[in-house]
Amino acid sequence: MTNESPECQDIHAHGGNIRTIEGVSDATLEKAARIFRALGDPARLRILTVLSQGEACVSELATKDQLSTVSQRLRVLHSEDIVRRKRNGKHIIYSLADRHVVEMILNALDHAGETPPAE
Secondary structure, eight states: OOOOHHHHHHHHHTTEEEEEEEEOOOHHHHHHHHHHHHSHHHHHHHHHHHTTTOOOOOHHHHHHGHHHHHHHHHHHHHHSSSSEEEEEEEEEEESSSSSSHEEEEEHHHHHHHHHHHHH
């Protein structure tokens, strides 16, 4: 006897076993997974939280002893198109790539801060 709901039993009986979303390619799923990996580091997430308030240069995101690690973290975020950068004289200014990134960050923080319901 199985613990599956009748709906799941019906799906499996007809050969289906995984839901797909129309129009989502394997390449899109892989890119989304890379984005989540990039977001999965607390230090990178802290940088993104600061950038959700507005653009900043590396020196505004780190103390002197953290400059190399912040730069490395920003490179990861830039490589996944999560942040954008532009040059302003000798400074490189970083910002979030688009509104989707802002929404992801805020939604993740809201979700993480929720109190789980009592079971």
